[in-house]
Amino acid sequence: MKVLVAVASRHEATFEIAERIGAVLSELLGARDRTAHVDVRPVGTISDLEDYDAVLVGSAIYLGRWLKPARHFVAAQAGSLRHRPVWLFSSGPVGDPLDPTQEPAGIAALVATAGAREHKLFAGRLRRADLGVAERVTVNAVHATEGDYRDWTDVSSWACQVADELLGAAAVPVR
Numbered sequence: 007m008k009v010l011v012a013v014a015s016r017h018e019a020t021f022e023i024a025e026r027i028g029a030v031l032s033e034l035l036g037a038r039d040r041t042a043h044v045d046v047r048p049v050g051t052i053s054d055l056e057d058y059d060a061v062l063v064g065s066a067i068y069l070g071r072w073l074k075p076a077r078h079f080v081a082a083q084a085g086s087l088r089h090r091p092v093w094l095f096s097s098g099p100v101g102d103p104l105d106p107t108q109e110p111a112g113i114a115a116l117v118a119t120a121g122a123r124e125h126k127l128f129a130g131r132l133r134r135a136d137l138g139v140a141e142r143v144t145v146n147a148v149h150a151t152e153g154d155y156r157d158w159t160d161v162s163s164w165a166c167q168v169a170d171e172l173l174g175a176a177a178v179p180v181r
């Protein structure tokens with residue numbers, strides 16, 4: 007079984023979430039199927055999904071929405087995505103309590119376009135030192151709190167759930 011974790015990230019926080027998901031999937035799928043393989047790749051590097059039995063697509067949330075390359079990836083690959091098991095994930099909310107708590111705008115349409123089984127929202131990381139001038143202005147305006155709020159237990163348990171579904175899915179051939 008070959009699985010793709012495709013991700014759009016500006017400052018690496020979401021990419022690192024994708025890598026953790028990829029590592030958990032690799033371990034759990036590999037325990038059942040020695041040929042199982044998981045790729046974690048930026049969305050912009052993927053032109054077709056032929057090789058993959060299942061796809062996870064993730065994006066950081068900026069100004070309430072997924073990053074454009076991730077939205078474009080879902081639109082461009084919609085036909086292929088709909089023929090595979092697909093999950094979506096986001097990383098965004100920061101602070102304690104997490105803020106904002108709402109799902110990214112347009113996510114229901116992306117779920118429908120991709121035929122995704124679920125969208126999972128993860129907390130994010132905000133490091134002022136990473137940000138450009140315009141981003142700092144925005145972050146100051148909304149009084150966003152700096153810090154790493156990513157919940158690695160949440161990330162790993164969601165990846166376990168995805169692995170369980172993949173291993174139980176008759177539609178996915180185990181190679």
Ligand SMILES: Cc1cc2nc3c(=O)[nH]c(=O)nc-3n(C[C@H](O)[C@H](O)[C@H](O)COP(=O)(O)O)c2cc1C
Pocket residue numbers: 014015016017018019020021066067068069070071097098099100105106129130131132133137140141142144145
């Ligand atoms: C300018 C700016 C705008 C942001 N807007 C949102 C937002 O609307 N909703 C949200 O949940 N998080 C928002 N965030 C937080 C980021 O999504 C979060 O820090 C994320 O983990 C960053 O991922 P990345 O490092 O992969 O780019 C914003 C961060 C910045 C710097």
